Amino acid sequence: MRRPVNPVGITGYGGYVPRYRLAAHAIHDVWADGAGALPVDAKSVPGFDEDTITMAIEAGRYALRRGGIDGAALGAVWVGSESHPYSVKPSGTVVAEALGAGRWISAADWEFACKAGSEALSAAMALVGSGMAQHALAIGADTAQARPGDALEYTAAAGAAALLVGPAEAALARIDATVSYVSDTPDFFRRADRPYPVHGHRFTGEPAYFHQVRSATTALLEGLGTTPADYTYAVFHQPNARFPQLVARQLGFSAAQLAPGLLSPQIGNTYSAAALLGLCAVLDIAQPGDTVLLTSYGSGAGSDAYALTVTDQLAARRAAAPPVQAFIARQQAISYALYARQRGKLVMG
Amino acid sequence: MELPRHWRLRAARYRLLGARHRSTGEVVFPREPRHAADAWDDLPLSGAAELYSFSVVRQPATDDDAPPALLALVRLAEGPLITARITDCRADELTIGMPLEMVTRALRALGPDGLIVYGYAFRPLVWPA
Numbered sequence: 471m472r473r474p475v476n477p478v479g480i481t482g483y484g485g486y487v488p489r490y491r492l493a494a495h496a497i498h499d500v501w502a503d504g505a506g507a508l509p510v511d512a513k514s515v516p517g518f519d520e521d522t523i524t525m526a527i528e529a530g531r532y533a534l535r536r537g538g539i540d541g542a543a544l545g546a547v548w549v550g551s552e553s554h555p556y557s558v559k560p561s562g563t564v565v566a567e568a569l570g571a572g573r574w575i576s577a578a579d580w581e582f583a584c585k586a587g588s589e590a591l592s593a594a595m596a597l598v599g600s601g602m603a604q605h606a607l608a609i610g611a612d613t614a615q616a617r618p619g620d621a622l623e624y625t626a627a628a629g630a631a632a633l634l635v636g637p638a639e640a641a642l643a644r645i646d647a648t649v650s651y652v653s654d655t656p657d658f659f660r661r662a663d664r665p666y667p668v669h670g671h672r673f674t675g676e677p678a679y680f681h682q683v684r685s686a687t688t689a690l691l692e693g694l695g696t697t698p699a700d701y702t703y704a705v706f707h708q709p710n711a712r713f714p715q716l717v718a719r720q721l722g723f724s725a726a727q728l729a730p731g732l733l734s735p736q737i738g739n740t741y742s743a744a745a746l747l748g749l750c751a752v753l754d755i756a757q758p759g760d761t762v763l764l765t766s767y768g769s770g771a772g773s774d775a776y777a778l779t780v781t782d783q784l785a786a787r788r789a790a791a792p793p794v795q796a797f798i799a800r801q802q803a804i805s806y807a808l809y810a811r812q813r814g815k816l817v818m819g
Numbered sequence: 820m821e822l823p824r825h826w827r828l829r830a831a832r833y834r835l836l837g838a839r840h841r842s843t844g845e846v847v848f849p850r851e852p853r854h855a856a857d858a859w860d861d862l863p864l865s866g867a868a869e870l871y872s873f874s875v876v877r878q879p880a881t882d883d884d885a886p887p888a889l890l891a892l893v894r895l896a897e898g899p900l901i902t903a904r905i906t907d908c909r910a911d912e913l914t915i916g917m918p919l920e921m922v923t924r925a926l927r928a929l930g931p932d933g934l935i936v937y938g939y940a941f942r943p944l945v946w947p948a
Contacts (some may be wrong), residue, residue: 518885519924568833792946
């Protein structure tokens with residue numbers, strides 16, 4: 471279990487989800503004759519002019535607003551994603567410039583499949599907790615790609631979440647402790663210069679997602695001497711609707727603890743944003759003294775677990791930016807044909 | 820080579836950095852070389868705006884605008900009237916005078932090997948809607 475030397479917390483947060491939705495049944499009609507079970511109801515789809523950088527900027531602006539600071543006060547801007555618009559050129563410098571951050575900062579990109587954003591969060595805790603910076607911005611953002619017809623196409627979605635990390639005394643939610651757990655597990659990967667990832671079918675379940683999420687979460691609960699009943703809310707990485715619900719049940723968390731942060735049924739898997747966006751949705755409704763358990767997951771594989779306690783500063787500052795549910799409610803359904811066009815899947819000859 | 824031009828404009832395009840005249844209070848956007856530092860200060864604009872007029876572009880001159888694209892004249896809260904793209908919206912959702920907010924979006928790419936140009940676009944308010 472890890473704690474920084476100086477206590478830290480989330481001093482601002484922001485979530486973003488694009489407007490477009492593709493219903494799972496629309497994919498099913500094209501590829502599976504409309505038969506069989508669906509992993510989610512719908513997934514979010516980015517607009518023509520959106521990518522990881524633009525979504526990171528929007529989520530970052532909301533985090534700064536709630537944090538009540540200017541971009542110039544940032545000591546680091548870190549963007550975790552598996553869909554950075556450039557293979558070589560950091561997203562972090564573009565996002566930093568757009569947020570009005572200064573030049574004497576650390577700006578970088580993180581990569582760890584779906585937990586690249588929580589990698590950035592753990593690093594931000596260390597940077598602020600060691601006294602090397604007063605404020606660090608950790609962002610998870612993705613416009614996930616999937617091969618047409620693949621099981622991943624139902625869930626590969628788009629979204630962003632930004633967490634501003636600062637001293638615990640200014641926090642909306644203190645981060646009490648964290649645990650990281652990794653293992654070399656080949657459950658899902660994409661080779662360099664290939665457009666779509668591949669996955670290990672059933673192998674993505676028990677030895678991958680469930681093993682890492684349970685390991686990190688259990689270690690954190692034991693380290694803090696807590697039980698699932700001690701938490702008001704629980705948020706897990708959500709690659710589909712079923713995995714987070716199943717792992718919650720295995721660990722002893724209730725459906726009520728999980729519900730406010732479970733967004734995947736409505737918007738799919740937002741990859742690096744998914745767990746952090748669930749946390750943002752919880753912070754949108756949490757009360758002082760509420761406790762939150764957050765566990766991310768990234769293929770390849772690993773999990774970061776965090777225990778948070780909401781402070782009395784949250785209620786006054788969350789209204790400074792839109793709640794996640796405002797973006798979930800803002801939706802325009804699109805056809806599979808429009809999705810194919812919007813995501814560059816049409817061959818123009 | 821277009822890189823220097825895009826690079827010079829990045830603060831204006833990404834975050835609406837304008838300028839204000841120190842004695843008259845006049846606000847300009849974007850700041851141009853003639854707005855010299857002895858009389859003008861940098862002013863980050865809020866991004867709050869109003870729809871002044873718009874047009875639906877069904878046959879764009881380049882591939883940069885996916886048709887139908889919405890091109891508008893937007894009145895910034897601080898005064899300047901600028902041309903900008905409207906996003907996250909259909910034409911039938913627009914009414915003249917409606918409030919808009921600025922977002923930073925990918926405007927174009929300079930070819931498959933080239934720079935991605937980011938800049939401002941405007942959309943109807945998400946919240947409160």
